[in-house]
Amino acid sequence: MSELTPHLALPLLAAAQAQKHVTHNEALLLLDAAAQLAVLDRTRTAPPSAPTPGDRHIVAAGAGGDWAGHVGEIALYDSGWRFLVPRAGWRAYLAAERRTLLHDGTNWVDMLAGTPSGGTATLRAVEEELVLAGAFVASSIVIPNRAICLSVASRTVAAVTGATAYEVGIAGETSKFGGSLGVALGATNIGVIGPQAFYADTPLRITALGGAFTGGRVRLVLSYFAFGI
Structure with missing residues (x-):
């Protein structure tokens, strides 16, 4: 034995x-x-x-x-x-x-499902806290190429100044995940969209309404499906 x-x-x-x-x-x-x-x-x-x-x-x-x-x-x-x-x-x-x-027998992976040859489907959520200044602020987190985006949630974690409201979206669709959002501390929004495929890395964007940002912080949470071959 x-x-x-x-x-x-x-x-x-x-x-x-x-x-x-x-x-x-x-x-x-x-x-x-x-x-x-x-x-x-x-x-x-x-x-x-x-x-x-x-x-x-x-x-x-x-x-x-x-x-x-x-x-x-x-x-x-x-x-x-x-x-x-x-x-x-x-x-x-x-x-x-x-x-x-x-x-998986070789590495630690974060996937919902996989195939014997290494194909993967993964639900992911990433977050970033952005300091606001100017007309808009672009995120460093992106909706990845060949991903399916589900939502972008937002929370005002430090009261926004300069602007009277803000939008969360992407270039060309600045309110895709929420428009006229609250500037007060603690204001939140869950910007759910119909699942949409993206074909290039696409940064998120927070755009000022009613004036440029002079201060404040907003946290974004991006949720999406990613796939591997």
Whole structure:
């Protein structure tokens, strides 16, 4: 019999083993880390300086130090760092990005559906907070080429000055996701559209009404379907 379980590599007790509690506790620790898997982030290439016992991270490409050689694995902090090697079908909640990842046997991916050859369909949501100035402000987030846009939501997170209202849209369709939106702190809108395909990367735009922007901040949340071959 193997000394480890086949899926989670949990250590097994041996017949007549001394100090059985050590092996048992090791298995419980690993099971605790893998069940209901949630990690803090996936961008670190080195361990945090002051980890908390129980912290878990997906090790990023280029990792060194104590994490060298463990790219894509789950780094678990106990009294030191130990690592869980993911297998196809593992899912992990990624707290920093508020999304769920699936391991396809090679990489962590965020997809709703996939094909054996690597085709993917993914629902994504991205956000950006824009500082307002001038007649309009363009976002750095874009509706991607070959994506299907569903909505752009907005929230005024710092009261807008200069303008009496604003629109959220794209160049040429400045109110596509909402017009005459409120400038007061906390004003919100969910700009739902009929699903629309875009065939070029298309930045979002916030356009001033009733005067140019002299201040304020608005957060945008773009939701769309993306596809891979």
